[in-house]
Amino acid sequence: MRKKTLIFTAIFGIIFLAVLLVSAGIFKSAMAQKEEGHEEAAASAKKETGLTEVDQVETFVGKEKYYIVKGTDKHDTVMYVWVPADKKAKILSKKANEGITEQKAAKIIQDEGLVSKQKEVHLAREDNVLLWEVTYLDKEGQYSLSYVDFSSGKILKNITP
Template sequence: MKKKALIFTAVFGIIFLAVLLFSASIFKSAMAQKEEGHEAAAAAAKEKTELTTADKVETFVGKQKYYVVAGTDKHDAKMYVWVPAGKKAKILSKKASDGISSDKAAKIVQDAGLVSKLKDVHPARENNVLLWEVTYLNKDGQYSFSYVDFTSGKILKNITP
């Protein structure tokens, strides 16, 4: 009986270890894809705009995929550059002072009475419209998104999947 229990434990341990290693491999691959293209986007942003320092690069996927590069220009003014993943759209840039802040975008959505719990705020883009994507749990506990115009602060779209 002890021998069967030992064999079962060994087989179970080997299977568990294999599943763990496979899961780690998938996770590593997914994280690599998340950051894929960031260096090229930062280089393109520096080459095509006034950006001199790239502090952070985020990936935004809406109707199209964009990389949003946050950094500073030669006057140390904070700016954002939206770099398309494809060649069809053009690179757009704005100084942070030309738009509302992420905190202001979150406050606008909260003041509209949509938010139960704020999750995150990221720069976004749809076609040539620069946005803030505000993610939150709504009053019903559903994960939701609001898109706030980067320049005007107007809520353009609310989505609850």
């Protein structure tokens, strides 16, 4: 009986270790894909705009894929640069003070009475329209998105499944 328990424990331990290693490999691969293109986007942003320092790079995938680079110029002015993954598309940049803040975008959606629980706010872009993407749970508990115009603060689109 004791020998069977030892064999069972050894087999279970080997299977558990194998699953753990495979899961770690999948996670590492997924995270590498998430950050793929960030260094190139940061370099493009510096080359094409007045950025001297890059603080953050995020990936946004909507109709097309964009990298949003946050950094500062030589005057320490905070800037956002939307770098398209498609090299043929145009890079757009704005000083942070030329648009509404992340907090203001979230408040605009909150004031509409749509939000039960706010999740995240990220910069986004559709064609040449610069946006804030606000994700939240609506009053029915459904995961929802709203797009707020970066410059005007106008809600352009609400998406609820």
